[in-house]
Amino acid sequence: xxxxxxxxRAVETPNYLNQEYGWKSWLFTKDHKRxxxxxxxxxxxxxxxxxxxxxxxxxxxxxxxxDLVNSDTYNKFFTxxxxxMVFFFLIPSIPATLGNFFVPMMIGAKDLAxxxxxxxxxxxxxxxxxxxxxxxxxxxVDTGWTFYTPFSSTYSNTFVITAAxxxxxxxxxSILTGLNFIVxxxxxxxxxxxxxxLPLFVWANYATSLxxxxxxxxxxxxxxxxxxxxxxxxxxxxxxxxxxxxxxQHMFWFYSHPAVYIMILPGMGVISELVTCYSxxxxxxxxxxxxxxxxxxxxxxxxxxxHMFVTGMSMYASLYFSLLSFLVAVPSAIKVFNWTAxxxxxxxxxxxxxxxxxxxxxxxxxxxxxxxxxxTLGVDVHVTDTYFxxxxxxxxxVGGMVLAxxxxxxxxxxxxxxxLYPEGWAKFACLLVFAGFNLTFFPQxxxxxxxxxxxxxxxxxxxxxxxxxxxxGASILGLxxxxxxIYFLWSxxxxxxxxxxxxxxTGLEWQTSSPPPTFNFEKTPIVTEEAYSYHTQNQKExxxx
Amino acid sequence: xxxIPSVRTYVTIWAILxxxxxxxxxxxxxxxxxxxxxxxxxxxxxxMMLVILFFMNVKAESPLTKLFAGAGFFWMILLLGQFFIDxxxxxxxxxxxxx
Amino acid sequence: xxxxxxTVAEHAEHSPHLRHHFDDMAQQFDSATLGMWxxxxxxxMFFGGMFGAYTVYRxxxxxxxxxxxxxxxxxYGALNTAVLIVSSLTMALAVRASRLGEQKMLQLFLILTMIxxxxxxxxxxxxxxxxxxxxxxxxxGGHWNYSEFPQFARQAQIMFCFYFFMTGFHALHxxxxxxxxxxxxxxAKRGTFSSSYFTPVEISGLYWHFVDIVxxxxxxxxxxxxxxxxxx
Numbered sequence: 001x002x003x004x005x006x007x008x009r010a011v012e013t014p015n016y017l018n019q020e021y022g023w024k025s026w027l028f029t030k031d032h033k034r035x036x037x038x039x040x041x042x043x044x045x046x047x048x049x050x051x052x053x054x055x056x057x058x059x060x061x062x063x064x065x066x067d068l069v070n071s072d073t074y075n076k077f078f079t080x081x082x083x084x085m086v087f088f089f090l091i092p093s094i095p096a097t098l099g100n101f102f103v104p105m106m107i108g109a110k111d112l113a114x115x116x117x118x119x120x121x122x123x124x125x126x127x128x129x130x131x132x133x134x135x136x137x138x139x140x141v142d143t144g145w146t147f148y149t150p151f152s153s154t155y156s157n158t159f160v161i162t163a164a165x166x167x168x169x170x171x172x173x174s175i176l177t178g179l180n181f182i183v184x185x186x187x188x189x190x191x192x193x194x195x196x197x198l199p200l201f202v203w204a205n206y207a208t209s210l211x212x213x214x215x216x217x218x219x220x221x222x223x224x225x226x227x228x229x230x231x232x233x234x235x236x237x238x239x240x241x242x243x244x245x246x247x248x249q250h251m252f253w254f255y256s257h258p259a260v261y262i263m264i265l266p267g268m269g270v271i272s273e274l275v276t277c278y279s280x281x282x283x284x285x286x287x288x289x290x291x292x293x294x295x296x297x298x299x300x301x302x303x304x305x306x307h308m309f310v311t312g313m314s315m316y317a318s319l320y321f322s323l324l325s326f327l328v329a330v331p332s333a334i335k336v337f338n339w340t341a342x343x344x345x346x347x348x349x350x351x352x353x354x355x356x357x358x359x360x361x362x363x364x365x366x367x368x369x370x371x372x373x374x375x376t377l378g379v380d381v382h383v384t385d386t387y388f389x390x391x392x393x394x395x396x397x398v399g400g401m402v403l404a405x406x407x408x409x410x411x412x413x414x415x416x417x418x419x420l421y422p423e424g425w426a427k428f429a430c431l432l433v434f435a436g437f438n439l440t441f442f443p444q445x446x447x448x449x450x451x452x453x454x455x456x457x458x459x460x461x462x463x464x465x466x467x468x469x470x471x472x473g474a475s476i477l478g479l480x481x482x483x484x485x486i487y488f489l490w491s492x493x494x495x496x497x498x499x500x501x502x503x504x505x506t507g508l509e510w511q512t513s514s515p516p517p518t519f520n521f522e523k524t525p526i527v528t529e530e531a532y533s534y535h536t537q538n539q540k541e542x543x544x545x
Numbered sequence: 546x547x548x549i550p551s552v553r554t555y556v557t558i559w560a561i562l563x564x565x566x567x568x569x570x571x572x573x574x575x576x577x578x579x580x581x582x583x584x585x586x587x588x589x590x591x592x593m594m595l596v597i598l599f600f601m602n603v604k605a606e607s608p609l610t611k612l613f614a615g616a617g618f619f620w621m622i623l624l625l626g627q628f629f630i631d632x633x634x635x636x637x638x639x640x641x642x643x644x
Numbered sequence: 645x646x647x648x649x650x651t652v653a654e655h656a657e658h659s660p661h662l663r664h665h666f667d668d669m670a671q672q673f674d675s676a677t678l679g680m681w682x683x684x685x686x687x688x689m690f691f692g693g694m695f696g697a698y699t700v701y702r703x704x705x706x707x708x709x710x711x712x713x714x715x716x717x718x719x720y721g722a723l724n725t726a727v728l729i730v731s732s733l734t735m736a737l738a739v740r741a742s743r744l745g746e747q748k749m750l751q752l753f754l755i756l757t758m759i760x761x762x763x764x765x766x767x768x769x770x771x772x773x774x775x776x777x778x779x780x781x782x783x784x785g786g787h788w789n790y791s792e793f794p795q796f797a798r799q800a801q802i803m804f805c806f807y808f809f810m811t812g813f814h815a816l817h818x819x820x821x822x823x824x825x826x827x828x829x830x831x832a833k834r835g836t837f838s839s840s841y842f843t844p845v846e847i848s849g850l851y852w853h854f855v856d857i858v859x860x861x862x863x864x865x866x867x868x869x870x871x872x873x874x875x876x
Contacts, residue, residue, distance in 0.1 A: 246631075250627075302623075304627075
């Protein structure tokens with residue numbers, strides 16, 4: 001092997017990126033890897049749009065008075081931030097990008113079960129995003145991403161139907177992705193790839209797909225009913241004509257709670273991959289980690305009422321949902337304990353993906369535990385609809401999910417692009433993200449506990465110091481997001497070539513070239529080893545075998 | 546692949562389904578109080594099982610297909626059941642009475 | 645040198661319908677069937693949400709809902725149910741014909757299935773027209789008159805909304821499945837299907853039967869509630 005750095009612009013081996021050129025080869029592709037890249041571009045764009053709304057919110061909250069914008073406009077800011085981030089970034093994020101790219105490769109398949117449906121799901125996503133952005137451009141929506149009735153169905157004067165249509169359409173994209181993964185994992189595993197040898201990333205995406213398929217249709221019908229009520233003024237959710245607004249909340253949260261598990265489970269799958277690779281050790285308690293993914297998926301459908309404790313739901317139902325919300329924390333905790341045990345006596349390296357994994361484990365734990373505070377009925381009465389809730393879900397969504405996404409992107413970037421990113425800048429950006437994130441959201445726990453309500457553009461003057469800290473943190477966080485965007489793009493042209501397996505990781509995706517060929521494998525692999533067989537890998541390296 | 550059911554099987558199932566439709570219609574004319582809806586839904590459930598097992602051939606399918614077919618209905622019950630937990634128990638509080 | 649598809653000899657052996665990311669036709673067929681069942685799962689949850697909401701309101705306003713049964717035409721409902729059940733039979737027979745490679749029977753049963761499907765929509769159309777004439781269409785402004793039971797006017801509106809939404813979404817699925825069947829029929833006429841390749845017929849059949857099952861539940865719930873109840 002040559003020690004001279006290869007000229008990155010030298011002629012490359014045929015791979016999925018250079019196999020064909022031209023916009024048609026991308027827009028009509030059936031290759032899951034290219035579709036994953038299309039998704040990466042789209043959700044990154046939506047992420048930054050959602051981020052702009054976040055910036056507007058934080059700028060307004062620098063001062064206690066509502067002086068930057070009036071309350072109606074502020075309502076539009078947090079609504080659009082929520083809709084774009086939840087439905088157009090978080091829900092598709094890891095499954096549609098890293099999942100699309102790597103689930104087939106990890107199981108040794110040539111593609112997903114239904115490649116054309118995969119492409120269709122991307123087009124549907126774009127159509128949904130177009131409607132959502134149309135709602136923004138036309139003047140915005142101000143109902144909150146939760147579309148509570150009867151405000152959304154009767155009294156709001158904004159573009160609710162347009163936004164609801166966008167979300168409805170995006171839901172189908174999510175359903176089709178989930179459907180594809182389920183069939184793929186059941187029917188297209190390579191010989192020897194039993195369920196017990198699947199990488200945990202695949203288990204996580206499989207569990208996520210079950211949630212997508214079982215839950216999304218319900219939010220679809222719910223939003224359809226809101227749209228119909230708005231258009232025809234009937235009264236399904238309007239109490240003035242006999243409707244029940246709490247029914248809307250039941251139907252909405254039946255999906256939207258499991259939706260948060262759609263967001264976090266794939267992230268947990270990524271962490272399992274990172275922790276094993278950078279500890280050079282097999283996962284501790286594989287059956288428990290795999291099983292806990294399914295456990296979270298199933299129990300996640302039994303807890304949605306914890307969003308409704310103070311709305312007028314029956315107290316007995318509140319007791320039921322509170323108890324189950326405590327139970328759903330157990331499988332998540334199991335994962336955290338198993339990751340920790342994996343790292344124990346492992347040979348840890350501090351590459352950027354591992355730093356993101358550390359960040360995830362710590363921040364997700366804080367976010368998850370504060371979820372238990374919220375599941376406690378008495379405490380919830382005090383902190384519900386305050387910044388405590390906002391801080392809780394940002395800890396799990398950003399401190400958890402976004403960090404996992406960034407960790408996964410850095411881990412698999414060499415495989416996706418064939419190039420290495422600059423490690424120094426990556427570590428710096430990671431530290432900015434971690435520091436900025438905590439500075440933004442930790443003060444919000446305190447603010448919420450002290451009583452600052454959420455979704456208000458003005459607040460009591462004594463809260464200003466913490467709010468200013470939060471906005472400062474947001475600026476640092478924003479910088480931490482922009483830097484990777486720049487160096488990832490830079491690395492595509494100027495980064496050193498990665499080679500097949502720069503991290504010396506196990507897993508079928510690393511056995512093929514970087515970037516992979518269009519059909520993934522020259523010959524269908526035959527799997528003989530368990531997942532994460534780092535002990536054999538380490539032995540081979542030590543003894544040069 | 547799987548066994549192909551005979552024409553006779555299909556026609557028999559069709560006949561049973563049609564008869565059950567008439568039964569549903571006529572039972573609905575008889576006053577049974579709260580049992581009316583129970584009977585109607587039970588008959589509908591029975592008809593659905595016939596369509597699934599025979600017309601959709603799930604009887605001959607793999608356990609995996611059976612699992613997915615069953616999961617859908619189970620999940621719908623989960624949705625309805627948990628709605629009921631709220632609506633039924635509202636009446637148990639002294640002030641609330643919705644159902 | 646072999647390309648990613650294998651040597652020329654291997655290429656010639658398999659069915660022209662085999663998609664190259666699959667190993668063989670059996671895997672492709674199994675995947676398609678599982679995929680359709682997963683899709684039906686989503687449809688169950690879609691209609692399930694509506695059934696759930698409907699049930700909640702029915703529990704809330706039992707008399708108002710019972711009063712609406714006077715304005716439903718259970719004869720049309722039962723007739724439609726019978727029509728759909730026959731269409732299920734002809735669909736099952738069509739799938740059977742495709743498995744046996746009987747081209748003429750396949751085409752015949754597909755045509756019959758579509759005719760019954762259309763018949764359903766025609767009968768539904770008559771029903772909707774009756775409701776329109778009776779002023780029982782709350783979703784179009786001003787076409788609602790519940791003077792027969794004024795004390796239930798508001799809640800009955802909710803029930804009629806559900807009636808139109810549920811039968812409306814069901815009818816939408818009927819239209820989709822008629823479109824599917826037309827495509828299948830065209831493919832059948834071209835001789836695409838044989839006893840070794842009938843996947844599209846099979847999975848379209850599954851979709852057809854599912855839409856029938858939805859109606860099997862809609863019929864008692866919407867048409868036969870409280871037909872015997874004595875109203876105040």
